[in-house]
Structure formats: C-alpha cells, structure tokens
Amino acid sequence: xxxxxxVVLVTGASAGIGAATARLAAKAGARVVLAARRVDRIEALxxxxxxxxxxxxxxxxxxxxxxAVQVALDTYGRIDVLVNxxxxxxxxxxEEVEADDFRAVLELNVVAPLIAMxxxxxxxxxxxxxAIVNVSSGTSRRVFPGLGAYAATKSALNMLSAVARAEWxxxxxxxxxxxxxxxxxxxxxxxxxxxxxxxPGMPPAQSPEQVAEVILELIxxxxxxxxxxx
Numbered sequence: 434x435x436x437x438x439x440v441v442l443v444t445g446a447s448a449g450i451g452a453a454t455a456r457l458a459a460k461a462g463a464r465v466v467l468a469a470r471r472v473d474r475i476e477a478l479x480x481x482x483x484x485x486x487x488x489x490x491x492x493x494x495x496x497x498x499x500x501a502v503q504v505a506l507d508t509y510g511r512i513d514v515l516v517n518x519x520x521x522x523x524x525x526x527x528e529e530v531e532a533d534d535f536r537a538v539l540e541l542n543v544v545a546p547l548i549a550m551x552x553x554x555x556x557x558x559x560x561x562x563x564a565i566v567n568v569s570s571g572t573s574r575r576v577f578p579g580l581g582a583y584a585a586t587k588s589a590l591n592m593l594s595a596v597a598r599a600e601w602x603x604x605x606x607x608x609x610x611x612x613x614x615x616x617x618x619x620x621x622x623x624x625x626x627x628x629x630x631x632x633p634g635m636p637p638a639q640s641p642e643q644v645a646e647v648i649l650e651l652i653x654x655x656x657x658x659x660x661x662x663x
Contacts (some may be wrong), residue, residue, distance in 0.1 A: 609659070
C-alpha cells in the first residue's frame with residue numbers, strides 16, 4: 434500500500450512505537466489518526482504533524498474504540514491502515530500473577546485489538562483495500578521466565594492476526610504482525626505489575642523508530658510478519 438494520502442489510525446499513539454509510527458507515516462504523506470488516553474500528548478503530536486487528528490481513547494474501554502473509528506471516518510471519509518499498538522506488560526513469575534492483572538492485560542492486549550479490527554473492517558471492505566498491523570512481541574516466540582503471562586496475551590494476538598489474514602484476504606484487507614523484542618520506550622515504566630530485569634539471553638533494546646520503520650515496510654509490502662532480530 435502506498436502511504437501517500439492514506440489515512441492511518443494508530444492506537445497507543447502518545448509515546449514510544451505508536452508516536453514513532455505516526456511521525457514516520459506522516460513523513461510518508463499519510464493523514465494520521467492518533468488514539469490514546471493521554472490527551473495532552475496526542476494533541477501536541479497532532480499539532481506537530483501536517484495532517485493529523487487526536488482522538489482521546491481508552492483502549493481498555495471497548496466501547497470507546499468504535500467511537501474513535503467513527504470519528505476518523507467522519508473526518509477523513511476512510512481508514513486505510515490500522516496499527517494496533519496499544520498494550521501493557523505483565524512481568525512477574527506465573528505463580529505470582531494476579532488474576533485481575535492478567536484479565537486487564539488480556540483486555541488491552543487481545544480484546545482491544547480484536548475490537549479495533551472489527552471496527553475498521555466494514556470501511557476497508559467498502560474501499561476494497563486495507564492494511565492492519567498488529568504489534569506483538571518477540572517474547573511470544575521464545576521462552577522468557579517471568580514473562581509468561583504477558584507472552585500468552587501476545588500469542589493470542591498472533592493467532593487472531595493469522596486467522597484474520599486468512600478470513601479477510603478476499604476483501605483486500607491485509608493483516609500483518611510485527612514482533613519487536615525490547616524497545617527503548619516508557620513501556621517498562623508502566624507495567625501492570627512487575628519490572629524488567631536483566632535475564633540470560635535478553636537482547637539489547639531497539640529504538641521505537643526502528644520498529645516504526647518495520648511497521649511501515651509491512652504496510653507497504655503486505656508481508657505476513659516481520660521479526661526484529663534479537
């Protein structure tokens with residue numbers, strides 16, 4: 434997909450990978466829709482970009498997601514790309530995982546992306562084309578003790594992505610998955626529970642801009658997945 438003139442909706446756009454993706458998409462000529470909770474940040478980012486709107490959205494509240502999509506459609510008349518980036522970590526050993534924490538992370542990391550995909554699908558079908566990129570995690574492809582609950586949510590997202598890609602291909606909607614590992618963002622400062630501690634085999638952090646470049650390449654190519662090297 435050519436990003437020039439495309440309408441790109443990015444969730445979790447207030448910082449990190451989401452903000453970097455929004456900036457890079459705008460640089461490529463896209464019109465950007467910023468969805469996140471932190472109103473001041475997405476409004477400041479919208480002011481920074483040439484053609485963007487900020488839609489305050491709590492992705493943990495599933496009822497707000499279709500509303501954000503409708504605002505985007507009312508503003509631009511179409512949605513060409515969805516980047517499901519919003520998420521939260523849960524970095525504690527399995528024996529210490531609280532059920533309420535796991536439910537909350539499942540809601541944000543799995544249920545919210547599904548609802549967002551469902552919300553943009555009718556518009557993409559009408560257009561006969563669309564691209565969805567779901568931001569997963571390299572932790573879902575390797576065993577990292579202490580990250581099992583978080584990795585389980587991303588593994589669920591991986592399957593949703595794979596099945597959506599198969600189910601919607603005939604409609605011209607291409608679903609892809611990106612697998613960052615550790616990214617140098619605020620993500621690890623706002624975990625649902627636990628903390629990031631050095632573990633054997635843990636790779637160095639990647640920049641959000643590196644991940645954003647891979648996301649845009651997936652949008653352009655339509656490839657099924659991209660795994661950032663460890």
